[in-house]
Amino acid sequence: MSVPLLQINNLSIEFNTRRGNLVAVEDISFEVAEGEIFGIVGESGAGKSLTGKAIIGLLEAPGRISGGKILLNNERIDNLPYEQMRRLRGKSIGMVFQDPLTSLNPLYTIGRQLIETIQTHTNHTATQAKNRALELLREVGIPAAEKRIDQFPHQFSGGMRQRVVIALALCVNPKLIIADEPTTALDVSIQAQILTLLKNLCRKHGTAVILITHDMGVIAETANRVAVMYAGKIAEIGPVREVVQNPQHPYAQGLMASIPVIGRKMKYLAQIDGSMPRIAERPSGCAFHPRCPHAIELCNKQIPELLNKGKTKAACLLFRNGNP
Amino acid sequence: MLKRFFDSDLVYSFTRSPVTILAGLVTVLYFLASIFAGFVAPHNPFDMASLDIMDSFIPPVWEVDGDPRFLLGTDDLGRGILSTIIHGSRISLFIGFSSVIFSLVLGVGLGLVSGFLGGKLDAFIMRVAEIQLSFPAILIALLINGVLRGILPVGQQSNLAYYVLILSIGVSGWVQYARTVRGSTMVERNKEYVQSARVIGIHPLLIMWRHILPNVMGPILVIATIHLAVAVISEATLSFLGVGVPPTEPSLGTLIRIGNDFLFSGEWWITIFPGLALAILVLAVNLLGDWLRDVLNPKLR
């Protein structure tokens, strides 16, 4: 097998606060292959966004990578000097944020923002850059691109803006795009449009995507592989179909069962009691054990590792010996 | 409750910043000295009968002609500088504090009503605020001061000087409070807890008072702290320009003005000590305000 595009090895992210070192993301590892859509799901605060930010090198103080490696094309990028990392951003790794309303500078035309990005990473002339910008706008499905290129962000609707944001992220054909909840702020009917667009574009350009979301449905439909995060760790990771239809980790099982599904009739939804612990209050051992219906004594002592279970890997002590 | 307070971020960041602790201490010291001026000050500079003009212009103790009775020397009337500074700070703080309270009550009230009710009243209040904003506070204070002095019976003026000052400085400062409160009220008004109070039919005034007010007070505290410094300076400036408190009961500004006449003649202590006292007080309050602003601004944390 060839070298994966992105390798995350034992990544940990910490916050140095006055209440001590808070470990927000702990010892996670995964790989993303070229052209693959890799999903990360999990509840709010599980550490999804931090992982994304860490990859593109935009963690903000007091957050920092406290351990592990990130390799892009087999080269470490987590310890690059600022300037080198900057050149990588946009060029090799693009990013799409959640809120298209605030991602664009309101004072500049979208054309300017596109051209600026293109020229930062290539040595296109102004006209070349502009042509490329127009091309991109057409590609993301913005009608009358010639006219719209000179307009300001506030003249675009939410869906259109997210298209522009995607265009900006795809400007110079990066190998990897990190999309952090790209559709949460959008209307239900627009969400599907944007997801489809993202999916098709990446397929066309062979771009890999890390799709961060908390919507299992989106993952199910878009991603190839998925990691389910819980309290800063990966609970289960594997091909989408497996994780969705045959989850192994008790948390993943509970999660899947608690999603209402049209056509599935039931009086009550399955529920996991309690809620995900806050970062400062994470229990010892397996972070899930206080809510886990299958918890055993050992769970509050030992931190489980990711183990192969069926076609996925799950981090649960129940699988120590290969059986739940 | 107390424990929670000491555990809060506020206290934490306070204890972590030596400059802020110092500023806090200095401020508290000023306030205490002002409140207990009668006990703290070695002399009562307002008691005319106790003054002896022959004691005037005594330099600070460490100078050759110093007099141990007067630690920081005396001024042109034979008042001990230390005592006048303590009593002067009291007056400066009193006027500053009262004007801040005045502005605050006026501004917060108008801002709440303006932001909560909106409509024509809001437009009107904001227009007035804008007009007032057209004029720098010191000019407004000068004008109000002038007008009040013109209207009040002359004999009452020195008695009313405090109130005139409080009014003029107070009136010139409400706009900031009103605009800030209006802004946050308009945000809070649409928050769901306000809606849910409205759903059960709580009276709008009660909603403003019990629900919104506590939630918009954060920035107000910051403004008030910084405004206190501004008010103290405004008072000093007015007094320096000769329209402040009468020199018989001098504030720090009046003291500086009085002392200013003696700066070139070698009696530097008459102006330098009150000047220092004023600068230190204002600096300390400003430092506190700055710190508060940073701590209370969730965006910058």
Added chain:
Amino acid sequence: AKTFRWAFQGDAQSLDPHSLNETFTLGLLGNVYEGLVRRDADLKIIPALAAEWQVVEPTRWRFKLRQGVTFHNGNKFNADDVLFSYGRAKMEGSDLTKCMATVKEVLKVDEYTVDFVTTTANPILTAEWSSCYIMDKEWSESNGAGSPTSVTEGKENHATRHANGTGPFVVVSRETDVKTVLKPNKHWWDTAQHNLTEVIFTPIGSDATRVAALLSGEIDMMYPVPVQDIQRVNSNEGTSAMLGPELRTIFLGMDQARDELLYSNVKGKNPFKDVRVREAFMLGINIEAIKKKVMRNLSAPAALMISPSLFTHSGQFSRPAYNPDRAKELLADAGYPEGFEVGMDCPNNRYVNDEKICQAVVAMLAKVGVKVNLLAQPKAQYFAKVLRPKWDTSFYLLGWTPGSFDSWNVLYNILGGPSEDGRGKFNLTGYSNARVDELTDKILVTTDAAKRDEMIREAYQITVDEHAYLPLHQQGLAWSKKDSVSLKQRADNQFMIYHVNLN
């Protein structure tokens, strides 16, 4: 070129010689305009535009005008200008009606002779005339300045910012409150004693700034020097202060007219009507302490309401010594063992350290039990409040210089019982003594100096015994200059630039 730069704490309010009776304005104008007479450095009246004069009959004075004098614009000076100027001084809007005080009419005898007819015999007719300046009739009328400024017309009087006199200096340019530039009048009839080619006058209001300007060498001369800075000016290399006695007497007035004091806690009666209270106030004020600490020795404690230099017998009067205990006794005798409360009015930018004097007085009176509530205000508000018609004061500080340098002026204006005809116009205490008024009338018409002085002495004696007023001191003059400048200091605080020499 010898450019002389000097500063004063304010500016002349107008260049119109009839618009304001104010020492500095008239003093500055005295360098540009001239009157029929002028005063020399010792304040003696000497001829100016009138070459000589005589009293033809007791009520008729004849003035021979100086010939060959021209105004700055080249116009000839003659009798018409005199008639015009004195007429102008009498018009509405003029503040110098004093020039015409006892004058009934002015008659032109010939081109260079003028007669003044007075209502009564007035031996001191010319005494106040040194500041009654002569304007050019033709120039004034053709420039629409035929009458003194009238605010109601809403127009500026040409003479406000332009001057056309006969004096030793010509106004080159003027920016009100900023700068006035003068140059010597080459055609002056008198021989110039100065060596200047240009004079730049700048008003500098702030005491500290004014001192700084002198110390830093930006100006050659300035006045007044704040008393506390005298030492500094002297110790500074190349600058020194010129001190001298001034003629103005600073005094306190106590309301003896009203039946109940204003701003007092004593109701239904007026403590000041009791001579013991007035004496107690006199004894309760430590004038020497004021001299030493407030005036830095730049004052002469006064026993009389006139400067000793203006009255020959002043040596016979002496000021009672400071005696707070006696003062308390007197107050107790008068029925105020606990003292009482009274409001005091004080200017704060009129006289040297005026407000500080008042504060010192307040502190001293507090020691004998009288609580004084001080109201110190800028002169404009102060005068508006205390002077008639408002006359809203019961205890105040005022200063007075007899413009004629003669006691009659004091006796008539300050000590005379207030009446419709103008007597006691500045007597805000309401003090009135028939004998004093009678003497005053006689003094005006008496020409025998010895008899006159004796009558003055008697009048003063009465007022001193009755403690009609509480004289404080004559404030000192304090000018300062670079050592390279020589000039003459006049006791009336008028600065005559034609005495300046630059080395």
Added chain:
Amino acid sequence: MAAFIIRRLFQSLIVMFFVAFVAFTMFRYVGDPVNQMVGIDTSLVQREALRERLGLNDPFIMQFGRFVLKALSGDFGISYQHKRPVTEMLLERFPATLELSLVSAIFSLLVGIPMGVYTGLHRYGWLSRFFMMFSLIGISLPTFLIGILLIFLFAVQLQWLPSFGRGTVIEIGGWRTGFLTISGLKALIMPAITLGLFQLTLIMRLVRAEMLEVLLTDYIKFARARGLSNKAIHFGHALKNTMVPVITITGLQIGSILAFAIITETVFQWPGMGLMFLQSIQNVDIPIMAAYLMMIAFFFVLINLVVDLLYYVVDPRLRVDAVKAHG
């Protein structure tokens, strides 16, 4: 756009009208104007006649109407003290104040903005801390004290700079400028610094606060994610966004510079409008006070208009009513 300008003009009119009302009320009720005009010699009868002639006995509305009409034609009457038309006097003083204000405004902007940007970008650097401390001191020291200290140091002790006045001025078409002579320029230094220092610290702090806020926005994060250089992000994206409120506040500040000139002009004996205003307050010269007030209001309205238009130019979203209140 047109509506915006018209509304602004209309508001300006209201402001001016309101100020005129205040000015007039002062005119009428602070001190008795007649007392100010006549000498002590004038009798009560004469005073009453004058009162009648001046229309002081007319109903309030009539007097106010007259005042406004006259003010419209630039006539604010004759100074009680100087007996000259007030408008003329103010206009004479105007160049001095304007030159001083302009220089200090430029000084405070040229120094304040870079300092603010620097402290915003390097929040924890020692130079930033120094700047912040400096700005706090700048805010804490009253203007008059700064002026006095400067004079003491540079004029009296070192004798480098003149302690007062404008130096030599040259008149060009009725405008007296101090810009063209060495002494004029030297005289400008200390007053301009004194006057500008406070504004400088305000602007610096404002720019810093805005900068910090802008740096936290999503579009800056997104710009970083696009790999733009720091220069492009800080000066292209962040700074321009801070300019929007900074322009507004600066406008307000220029207004207050004009008024703060009162203090500076007093200390340095600068022959501007502020000095005249203060003198007029001391002399209760109401016509000057009223005219000064109107003049300041006028300038403020003018500046605000310009600022609003600038705002309009800078911000395509036209958030005219989103002017934030700043400290």
Added chain:
Amino acid sequence: MSSETPLLKVDAVQRFFDVSKPWLNRVLANEPKLLLKAVDDISFSIRKGETFSLVGESGCGKSTVARLIVGLYPTSSGSIEFEGTDFSTLSKRNQMAPLRRRMTMIFQDPYTSLNPRWRVRDIIAEPIRAFGLTNTGGISGSRLQIFNRVAELLEQVGLSAADGDKYPHEFSGGQCQRISIARALASEPDFIVCDEPTSALDVSVQAQILNLMKNLQRELELTYLFISHDLAVVYHVSDNIGVMYLGRLCEIADKETLFTNPRHPYTRMLFNAIPDINMSGKERIPVSGEVPNPIEPPSGCTFHPRCPIANERCKRERPELQIVDSHSQVACHAIEEKRNMEVHFI
């Protein structure tokens, strides 16, 4: 549908917002006044004990309907009757109070729907005090009663009585939403309007809240108006469903009918937009176009620009809700004309 009087009857209700530019701008630009028809002629009724859901995209007017019902907004026209009483006929505060008490509202954002400066106990007790629900006994007695009542409510929603002492920020989103529910229950209502009560929550917590709400409904015989844009949630909780588009109801049906046989093209499109969690693998056709600007809604049927089967009539004529069968009402010309639409939705 049954003939008994419904608990709530909304009849031809409209709510317009004036979103015109300021007067001067309008005059200069010669523009008319702009009315945003947030709710335009909506009628439905809710029977006691049932859950009625409103679904639709953002901005279609769901929350406005909710607010109209609880009286946060006055209606522009139309009537809202609660147990046969028309709200608009009541004007005085004290007349409203008894009715107000019986209906209450739960909001979307668990964090902002609780006053951060108040203790949980006071938040829950506010309606009790406002309606004077424990007005028996003396002052101290009532205080104790309130205390007990709050404890009871807290336990009812799965929290502990001791939580009353804490402040909202000490709770997680799900717990906050429980507090909101406790507060809503405090006034002992019959009818609760729930405006997207779970859309800010994570799925596992959403399940808890939905279960809790169902429980309470059964125990206390509550009636819900449930607002959501998540069709799966709606499917799970509702009895009857109304689909809204641009301020109008385009389809009302009972759950089974709607989900097995959606009729209105918009409803069908919405279904198509749901991510397919069952991974049936079929490629979906996302809804084309964007939600039009509600200020200038399209003519005729407001959905026609996005509708694959629209014709001239749809552009011209506005369809009214029509009863299709006993289970559903639809506002669509195509349904009426029985146009063939299957080809467009595979």
